[in-house]
Amino acid sequence: MRRIVILGGGTAGTMVANKLRATETPSALQITVVDRDDEHHYQPGYLFIPFGTYTRDQVVKPRRRFLRPGIDLVLAEIEKVDADAKAVHLAGERTLEYDTLIIATGVQPRPDQTPGADGPGVHHFYDLEASLRLKEALREFPGGRLVVHITEMPIKCPVAPLEFTFLADAWFRERGTRRKVEIVYVTPLDGAFTKPVASRELGGMFGKRDIHMETDFAVESVDTENQELVSYDERRIPYDLLVSIPLNMGPDYIARSGLGDEMNLVPCNQQTMQSLAHPDVFVLGDGGTLQTSKAGSVAHFAVDIFMENWPHYLAGEPLTHSFDGHANCFIETGHGKGLLLDFNYKTQPYTGSFPLPGVGPMALLKENRANHLAKLAFRGIYWEFLLKGRPLPFTTDMYLMGKNVEDEASGTSTPDLIKGLVGLRRSH
Structure with missing residues (x-):
């Protein structure tokens, strides 16, 4: 029996577990999914919570409900991966041995990595609780300068800050208060998006909506006392309400395991998602170094490529199917x-x-x-x-x-x- 351990029961981890279970019998393949809790979050829904479109119950459901029978779900914190010994060490001194490991734990918002970004009055919508707090902040906002800020790329769903900005503009207009609000979009990029053609179109949409854009802004800190963003070149951008998308990093167990780069992202092949250092480790979802968007559609397409390569991998053959970054x-x-x-x-x-x-x-x-x-x-x-x-x-x-x-x-x-x-x- 082959043992496969999937770290992370989110989008990519759940998809690949179910697809593998559909093609391999339990007697041939033991599938274990590891996550810290039994709550599966529909992360694109975080964007809509501040505007009252979705509620918590619409974006959170039990993980077990979406895993096929014959898939083991282990609820535990991951301490470390020993890739040489092919073992995952969990909290509570439990160890899972594997033949194949899939890392699908993604990335998480880390406001603690920027001085002041985890201070009072600094908001984001990249996790559920933060999104709910932002909902209340929007309703209490009397007007003034709303600053939407990206700390650094890459981030999960790179278009989400753009969407929040457009939705905020519409939300204030529909309430007749847009004239009381100045909206400023602050980005480390030289335009609205990473792709020039899209950046040009989106920048034009900002202009039509009277949204100001500050580009090439490398944030050094958030001065919560004076309510200002501070850049390394000493630019200061004042705010009355700040929505600052934090640095996105892979989980700390990646660093403890020696598997990742400085952002705790696992270096992997751009076409097969196979770890560059360990051939029996694959990275699906947001946790690898794929040079494309960290988005659900990418996870979907990448998982499909993984499944096409799976028989070849089992046979010890070259992985001939390639992901094109779609x-x-x-x-x-x-x-x-x-x-x-x-x-x-x-x-x-x-x-x-x-x-x-x-x-x-x-x-x-x-x-x-x-x-x-x-x-x-x-x-x-x-x-x-x-x-x-x-x-x-x-x-x-x-x-x-x-x-x-x-x-x-x-x-x-x-x-x-x-x-x-x-x-x-x-x-x-």
Whole structure:
């Protein structure tokens, strides 16, 4: 019997456990999932809690409910991984031995890593309790300067701070108080997003909404006494209400195990998610060094690639299936509309339609109602299909049919139908 231990029962860990259980019998494969508690959080829901769209009960459900029969769930803190001995040491002196290890513990917000960022009056929405506190802060805010700030990249769901900013603008407008609020978006990047084409579009949307953007801001500390963000080059940005997205880091057991970099991210192959140091260790979800978004869609596509490689891995063969960095990112833009980004390692976000060429109904790099409805509908899809490992009508590789490929140098775009036909579906 082969023993596989999955560290983390979140999105990636639950998906891969269920997919493995569906393909391997308990007598052939023992699957153990380890997490600290029995609460599975729908993390995209954190964004909506401050605005009253979702409640706690809509984003938190028992983990066990979403794991197939025949999967062991161990509730314990992880002390250390001994990759040479192929053993996971848990709190309470319990040890789990493995043949294959999947690290799916993701990243967590670490405001303690920035002086003052964990002080009074500094908010974020990257965990449930912080999101609930921000909900109260918004309702008590009489007006003034709202600053939305990103400490450093990478972060989980890199579009979420943009979404919060757009939703806050709409929330104040719908209440007739927007004229009392100045909104400032502060980022360490040189624009609104990491991809230039999307950055240009999103920056233009800020301008239309009277949202000011401060770029290239490397925060040194938060001065809570004077209510100012302070950068290393001594710029100071005052605030009345601060929403500061903290540094995102992998868990401390990664450092204790000697498996990660300075951010506790595990170096892994960009195409197979296999650890560069240990061939029987894979990293799925946000906890690795994949050079793409730390987002649920990436976890979904990466898990599919892992499953395609699984038989080859078991046979000791080369892993021939490659993840292309594909990411779908919905951006809530307020007033019942949304925008959709679709990109991978090599491409800029496209214009066009998704998932059907010329039909959509979702538009790429363009606001429409369908994108917003799809974002809200995804919560049900997440609970009932994605987590349970059921098939979804999306190809793992990004296909190009019906999309417009922009040339960054000229700023022009042309339909790339030939590439679309080639990339419409994986062929093996």
